[in-house]
Amino acid sequence: MSTPAPLREKAQTRWMMGQRRQGGMALGLAVAAPLLGGALLLWQAWTLADILGRAVEMGEPMAALMPAILLVATLLVGRTLLGMIGERAGAAAGEAIKLHVRQALFGQLLSRSPRAGDQPASGAAASVVIDQTEALDGFFARYFPAMIQATILPLAFGAVILPLDWLAGLLFLVTAPLIPLFMALAGWGAQIATERQATALSRLSGRFADRLRGMLTLKLFGRADAETAGIVAASDELRRRTLKVLRIAFLSSAVLEFFAALGVAGIALYVGLTFIEFLHLRSTPLTLQAGLFLLLMAPEIYNPLRLLAAHYHDRAAAKAAIAEIEKQLGALPEAIVPLADAKAPSHTGALAVRIDGLTLRTPDRSRTILSDVALTLEPGQHLAIVGPSGIGKTTLLEAIGRLRAHEGEIGLDGLALQDWPEAELRGRVAVLGQKPRIFHGSIAQNIGLGRPGASRAEIARAAELAHVAAFADALPDGLDTLLGEDGVGLSGGQVQRVALARIFLRDAGLILLDEPTAHLDGALEGDVMDTLISYAAGRTLIIATHSMAAAGRMDRAYRIAAQSLVEMPLPHRRDRKGSAA
Amino acid sequence: MKALLKFRPLFANRAKGLLLALALSLVTLAAGVALLGTSGWFITAAALTTLGVSFNLFVPSSLVRGFSFIRILARYGEKLVGHDATLRLLADIRGWLFGRLFPRIPLADRSLRHGDLVSRLTADVDALDTAFLVAIGPIAAAVVVGTVMTAVLAWLIPGAALVYGLCFALAALAVPALLVVSSRRAGTEVVQRAAATRMAVLDGIDGHADLVAFGILGTTQADFADKAGALAAARGRLASYATAASGSVQLLSGLALVSVLWAGLLAFDAGAIDGPVMIGLLLAVLGSFEATGAIVRSVAKLSTAMAAAERLSEVAEAPIAIADPARPMALPEDGAIAFADVTFCYGGNAPVLRDIDLAIAPGQRLAITGPSGSGKSSLLKLLLRLADPQSGRVTLGGVPLTALRQADLHAHIALLSQDSPVFNDSIRNNLLIGRADADDVALWAALDAAQIGAFVRSLPRGLDTVLGEMGRTVSTGQSRRLCLARTLVSNAPVLLLDEPTNGLDRAAELAFFETLKTATAGRTVVLVTHAEIPEGTVDAVVELRNGAVVR
Structure with missing residues (x-):
């Protein structure tokens, strides 16, 4: 410049x-x-x-x-x-x-x-x-x-x-x-x-x-x-x-x-x-x-x-x-950068996560979000990260998913995150963002993004698991219903379930979910968490959530406060009707 | 063409400027033709004269100079006048389209994709805008020049007039018409494929993190290459048609020239015309081809303009789903809201609301709960008349909503929807959308009530902080709270809050419910939520299940 x-x-x-x-x-x-x-x-x-x-x-x-x-x-x-x-x-x-x-x-x-x-x-x-x-x-x-x-x-x-x-x-x-x-x-x-x-x-x-x-x-x-x-x-x-x-x-x-x-x-x-x-x-x-x-x-x-x-x-x-x-x-491109899809991973199985001295900042580096935090997760453990909105849960999840830059160490299965080959990493880590994008196309095509080449039956099965079928079946074209840009025609909860269905198509060793139940009411939240947890058996799972009900279903919970991660007692698993008031 | 004609009134508003530009372009062309014709006549006459220096120099030489200067000035004026008129027209069309679009929101047609709409508003409006200046103008000018030249030829070299006139008519009218018809499909294809390519970019950027996370960048790139390649191929087809047309025009011009040469020489041999006039005419004919040169480019623009006009009128003439009554009733003093036996479905699908009976008293705070998809948001839609129920009535103070002006209704009821956007503007302007005359005290009060006052105070530029596109500079939770503040700042006596605490953590959620009471004192509040509501926050709770009230 x-x-x-x-x-x-x-x-x-x-x-x-x-x-x-x-x-x-x-x-x-x-x-x-x-x-x-x-x-x-x-x-x-x-x-x-x-x-x-x-x-x-x-x-x-x-x-x-x-x-x-x-x-x-x-x-x-x-x-x-x-x-x-x-x-x-x-x-x-x-x-x-x-x-x-x-x-x-x-x-x-x-x-x-x-x-x-x-x-x-x-x-x-x-x-x-x-x-x-x-x-x-x-x-x-x-x-x-x-x-x-x-x-x-x-x-x-x-x-x-x-x-x-x-x-x-x-x-x-x-x-x-x-x-x-x-x-x-x-x-x-x-x-x-x-x-x-x-x-x-x-x-x-x-x-x-x-x-x-x-x-x-x-x-x-x-x-x-x-x-x-x-x-x-x-x-x-x-x-x-x-x-x-x-x-x-x-x-x-x-x-x-x-x-x-x-x-x-x-x-x-x-x-x-x-x-x-x-x-x-x-x-x-x-x-x-x-x-x-x-x-x-x-x-x-x-x-x-x-x-x-x-x-x-x-x-x-x-x-x-x-x-x-x-x-x-910022720059004029010289040649076409060839990009490749992730290949099927050579290994499968749950991943261990080890974070040490991790510092995260906003992209313009003007603000520190997390400072010098540490976290160790055994393969197959399920972890909840809670904290007020804007505190950095999404940032942490995205850093672990190598979707943004970080300082310090993040290791998956003993290998530093930055040393993972892209294809291998994407094959073994599944990420569901807080605002998943619904692409222009049908519901089935959107779910199919989870694994290119997935069969129709597999997509239907994933739709079933994510409770997409529950609302898609009522639509005239079912799973073939075309969605407008960014999910026009779907409610927030429906968008989230379509995006969640993508995850079920993958055989990931580490699953990162950002507010997977934010738009779901108590009953549906419970149902979705049930399927999620049974799918995540034998896989490492980290979810960022506001929902104490969802957090209560994990093995451990951490809170983000004052730029650090604090382990907290697991919230009590509440009655699914949620009558805590 | 029919679609283009629909925009006649808009063009008529700028007729003076557009016609002046056309007249000036005719003067430019005529001066050029006259300059060449006079020059040809002059030098031939000079070559043949035996009068020597006593040859009348004054008239031809001043004509030659005069035509040159007329041409220079007319050209400059034509461009300036034409562009000014077109740009005024551009502002007209943009405002017109926006004005047409607002009453049609929400658009019923789901296929109106956002990226496509943007491309319509900018590219199509631009194409339509230049239709007169670059398309209709040159063709009209060519027709006039060709007619006049044909008349002159009919008088002086009658043998050449027919072929010349025919060639000119074919070049100025038939070739454009043929080109329009043949390139129609290719033109539409170009527009559609450009929209699809644009959509691929929007999807790629907005869904970038998802694409990376799923490891499907390769597929995405290949898909984009296909779309961009298809766009290039469609444009190539369009170029082929245009090339064929410009070749035809050039051939016709050539034919006209050879026929005038032929007939002129015959007439000269027969002594029907003298040499200087014959040569002057031939040069004028050469000069007249300047008028046909621009035709093909004009036609290409005309095709684009016609496709644009069609697509624009498709949006602008979509039926207004919700119309205001012919004689609206005044907004009733009493603000009681009632749903009576309301059943509602989206376009022939299964009903999302069934036989709803519900009364909301003025000042009441009502919560509507229920699983997602149970019809909570649809209930709010009906209350705002964004849709009308298939049966039953929704009334405000006993008056059916269908008897009220929508603007009155919307001023009465403010909505925080699940997808309320933050605009690419300052925080202050974002809030002022809720109430244009709100002062800073009111803005801060709303920000505090929405639990985001402290954050905004911490920003170096405070209320004047400009938020990025789609609120990218603030977090989801923060943009949600800004939207809430915008709703709170409005003067509406009724507030509809659709999942207001989405994106807030439990502590902030509780704090929000705490302040809700004071922030909305004296107002009716309909709260759609599936959060746990603390005791005393609302006066009543209604639970919806599968489109029916269960509690």
């Missing part, structure tokens, strides 16, 4: 140009085809001027001009084909590059620790992977080929014209390179403003997402009108910002238009004045054919630049997008 801005920008540009490789052959074609088309254009303009000159100046009859007319027609067809090849290849290159970048970004996001402090929120991550990456499309599919054309074609055209008429050639050769210079001057301001606009857009989109998520709450508090007005105000603010950018950005296109119009007008006047012998700048007289050729080429000289200007915002948008990607992710 301390890298100076210009250096960072250079690195970003280098990264973007580096992605060209992913465009491969297609990008090459997208660049080459229009260049060849430019050569054909010269030929076509010359032939057309030739036809007109011979007809009007020499009075040649139509029949003599036939071959030349046919040649013009053929050249037109050829240019069309080249144009199509270039366009389609550009699109293919853009898609290939975006696909690669998306995979690289997603891989980078997944390969980090899930609780890393710099992990972007899901909305921002989706915006980076989908929308910001989409902004690269225009750069590679259109801007890049246009840039090569704009660099080569005007100079090539000018060089061809120079021997024909030194003044016109010089005019082209001098004005053409001036245009990008002026455009860069005008575009420089636009670039800064475009970046600012991208930030505004991303914030606006974040506001949408956030307000949408809570739309029901807003409606119930009578905020519908206020929030609608807020969205309009935010959009209007965006308009004012954007317009400020555009006033400058459009100057660059006006500059271009100025030169293009000046080129045509200048050539027309120069050629006309030469013809009526008002100007005497040539040593040889000018033919009508040559004069017309100059006029036909005058707008074409500036066309590649016009094309470049039309796609100039593609470049600005891509650069702004890359800056945004780097800001959100």
Whole structure:
């Protein structure tokens, strides 16, 4: 983050140009085809001027001009084909590059620790992977080929014209390179403003997402009108910002238009004045054919630049997008990180847990949650961790599950946690978080995540154990009922039971459960705990819970207080109806 | 197209700006055509003249200069005016959509996934917004330029007019129409696949810990690669259609040029036209192709805009499940709530509530207990009229809820739901959602009552602390308590608290119940919970089982 801005920008540009490789052959074609088309254009303009000159100046009859007319027609067809090849290849290159970048970004996001402090929120991550990456499309599919054309074609055209008429050639050769210079001057301001606009857009989109998520709450508090007005105000603010950018950005296109119009007008006047012998700048007289050729080429000289200007915002948008990607992710990915599923573990059986001198902090390291704690758990023991909310039960569980960083020692079966191969660890440790994610798909698919490849019967059995079947059977599609994003359509208790069913598909030696019964009432809590405990026989189990009833079913209980772990007497196993009051 | 036409009123509001932009783009095109035509005529006439320096220079040279400057200015004006109008339109459409969406909440259609909705609101609105400027405008301009050129040709080279006119019409109208029809499916596919890919990212990040814990990152990555690949393939198909269309337009332009050349030379041979005019016309024809150049890109945008319009109107025109009565009754003074013989089910499923009879007196504190899925939350939904029962009535002060304005009802009854969100905003703004005019004293009182005042005081920026997306900077229990404070700060005489102590430990839970009495003094409270409620917290307890009152 301390890298100076210009250096960072250079690195970003280098990264973007580096992605060209992913465009491969297609990008090459997208660049080459229009260049060849430019050569054909010269030929076509010359032939057309030739036809007109011979007809009007020499009075040649139509029949003599036939071959030349046919040649013009053929050249037109050829240019069309080249144009199509270039366009389609550009699109293919853009898609290939975006696909690669998306995979690289997603891989980078997944390969980090899930609780890393710099992990972007899901909305921002989706915006980076989908929308910001989409902004690269225009750069590679259109801007890049246009840039090569704009660099080569005007100079090539000018060089061809120079021997024909030194003044016109010089005019082209001098004005053409001036245009990008002026455009860069005008575009420089636009670039800064475009970046600012991208930030505004991303914030606006974040506001949408956030307000949408809570739309029901807003409606119930009578905020519908206020929030609608807020969205309009935010959009209007965006308009004012954007317009400020555009006033400058459009100057660059006006500059271009100025030169293009000046080129045509200048050539027309120069050629006309030469013809009526008002100007005497040539040593040889000018033919009508040559004069017309100059006029036909005058707008074409500036066309590649016009094309470049039309796609100039593609470049600005891509650069702004890359800056945004780097800001959100901290770094730009180089290659696609290959990730693998956990394999079936080579050993099974309960794991021993040994914690010593463990210190846990918040991801931004601003606060210490647990300090220098110790804990030893024999294989097959069941442990409850209790304590007020926010005290660090979840953090401890996640640390043992290697879902977040820790200081000090955590050992499983005598092997330090950090030395466990990922696949082996995941095969032997099962974790149920406090807020398990329900993925978009059916109930059965969601349960099946517990073990990819689990059979339908196994999934049904797990659903039975977790009391999912109890409510799923009442649904029209049963276990095949599709769930909305993050379990829309399920109550909190139902979400928890679906997530719990995943655990039953696994043959884990250590089970970490975070508030597995938080949303369940007394009777159901008792039933779920019954199945859990019978499943956890011969496995090590740690649950974090508020429920004394659940804690009472364990072998031991610890309390978190003042950043340390304190063993406490096991809460009395209460009557399942829970009439402690 | 039909869906797009539905948005006509929104476009009509900005018609002045949009039409001005269109007119300016026509001036730009016309100036370009005239510049080339005049130049061609001028140099040919100059080449053929025998008058030498006495040739009338003044008119053509000033025309050439004039057309150049008109073109420069018109181009700049067109861009600025057009973008201003479009951006104003953008704010209009966003506000319009939000306004349409609110009455339709909660959305009945479960398939409206959150990620998809976000993509609709931003991308679709953007696509619809630019429909005029980048799609309809250029096509309209091309039609005008083509018509005028055809008329000029019909006058001067009649033999060329027919083919030119036909080619131009095909390029400006038939090719776009064909492209729209053929790329329709591919366009819809792109949007759907982009939404699916977005969903995969949302699932991947929000479910990251689960994915890591289950060791299925490989599967997740492969699944994402499939989705992103499918998106790329769909976009590729769309690009193929666009390429075919732009090739056709270019071929038609070529055909038009060759036919004008042909007919022009024939007319010249026959002495029907003089050389300078013929060459001037030919150059003008070349210049007129500038109008067709942008068409294909416009059509691609038009297809996107049409798909967007369709999907937007699908959301915006979804039937309003719960409508306000035509002549709402005033909110009754007496706030007694009664359920009479209420039966309710979700869309043809088994009833979740059966023959419920329940009376809640003003100021009463009632607890509703029962196993999960017994219908407790549905009872609250009916009370807020987020759904209507299939039979029976829910009344407030004897007035059926269906006779009241929803806004009045919602101002009367505040809800803390199980999934109440914390907004990505300051703590203060989060609380002010409950009551916009609450002062700091009221906010702190609510925070204290929700047992989170001490935490907020410990934050360096206090009430001005900004909470992250989905409340990520606070714990689940803390965000729950902030939502509770938001509910408490509202002025509503009736509070519905759905599992308010979820995420609290027992001590905090007990403390909450302790303060509940004072915090809600004088208000009616309906508490849905399965926690053990200390004696004296509530006046009555109702137990639901399987959709029926058992106690």
